[in-house]
Amino acid sequence: MTIITYYCFMPASHPAPERFPVTVDVVALTVRDGELHVLLITRLIEPFRGRLALPGGFVLAGEDLLEAAVRELAEETGVEHLPGHLEQLGSYGPKGRDPRGDVLTVAHLLLAPDFPVLSAGSDAEQAAWYPVRDVLDGKLELAFDHARILDDALERAKSKLEYSPLGAAFCDEEFTIAQLRSVYEAVWGTRLDARNFHRKATGTPGFLEDTGRMTTGDAGRPAALFRLALEARPTPGQPTRAVLNPPLMRPRAVDPR
């Protein structure tokens, strides 16, 4: 054991505020073979050694939250420039969620196309994609309160698809309507009518842009390739403007008077 000492200079009239270790965790979701998958690491140290957990780690001095999330994700997957859309999900704690003491964690959500995770060395925590279903079914157990964070992430992802163009964050740069539909089906856990989905996706102004190219080589009729329209592209870390969904009661002004 080592004794580590912090010095903190404060005006004597005010008590020193409590300081907390802060971690970032990332719920990285992707759609693989039509099924939703989440990126998990196998913990190599206590607590929860050997248990699956969300990738993440401590925020370092001088870092912002999003930076820390990007760094941790890069470290644990070996992927330099990560694809997809990253946003903050919410904060948990600090009370009673880590047996080592009070740790605040800021969870993040990454919606990404299926990217390959690089093998870590033998002494590094190995990240890999796991079917979300296996976690929900209890086949896989997560460390800490990560199951709850995953639940919240899934809820957020579902509603993001309803109200924003972020379904496309699961796709590559160019994609077909069917690929996009399979994202919706995987995240929502439903089957959707291909014809109505096509009408809706192509008919929503400011959502998709036809690239003019087509798929080749697949079974069946070739499909047109689309990309996200410029105005629908998410700014990393920024709240996404809803483009897809005119909801029921909308801020629509009546003639003032």
Added chain:
Amino acid sequence: MTIITYYCFMPASHPAPERFPVTVDVVALTVRDGELHVLLITRLIEPFRGRLALPGGFVLAGEDLLEAAVRELAEETGVEHLPGHLEQLGSYGPKGRDPRGDVLTVAHLLLAPDFPVLSAGSDAEQAAWYPVRDVLDGKLELAFDHARILDDALERAKSKLEYSPLGAAFCDEEFTIAQLRSVYEAVWGTRLDARNFHRKATGTPGFLEDTGRMTTGDAGRPAALFRLALEARPTPGQPTRAVLNPPLMRPRAVDPR
């Protein structure tokens, strides 16, 4: 100046994680005289002494975030049991948002009926309601990054009204359709057609419940008093189930085959 020393016992093989002071801030919104107001305090200490700021303060040992937000709000308004709906908004920092050093803040959002703020003693920070418009217009300047947090809170509040029954969180237990409409108008900054709003509000299943009572004494025809239906009542701190809004593309399954 006093030197405060922390001791932290850690396994020598791992470096001590950075620790950050963590604050909670609350964006408390209400509708007063048809206009959106936000609760602000006048800072009595540096930094930003004399400047307006969101109510908030440091998270204490053994506290959870929501607890801390409730405690700070109670301390700064003198209100014991706070009305309305409180939820987490998001976290900011820790880099470069406080001149004293890196401080992480977890912002919260309170949607509440117009409650009176108790006068603080002369040496306490005085909380009061201010028109949101004055902040947006630049007539009032906020400390730290609180203007940005307020922006995010307003965005969140607007979308909450679209997708959830939380507009009623601004009203008293029982309210008229016109009172509810004035909430929507204030938050969205628009005027809405009273007849269509009435149809929509009363016609949405699981939203409102007729109390059978009527208003008396106001000008014009008396209005029926409603309350939130049981299934639409928010659980404090819990994500709210959207009741109001069937959005355009919804998880609706097609006959599986």
Added chain:
DNA sequence: GTAATTATCGTCATGTTGACAATAAAGCGA
């Protein structure tokens, strides 16, 4: 070539919306 597969377009009944007319039920002032 024929079948199977997938993509895309079209049709139609139903439901929701926005605009706005009409009516109901109170207070107010003459």
Added chain:
DNA sequence: TCGCTTTATTGTCAACATGACGATAATTAC
């Protein structure tokens, strides 16, 4: 008491969106 004003509530209608599903197009598989 009788209009007049004010606000609440009901109703109507055209335009549009949705869900269900038929039909057609353009490929690959055999």
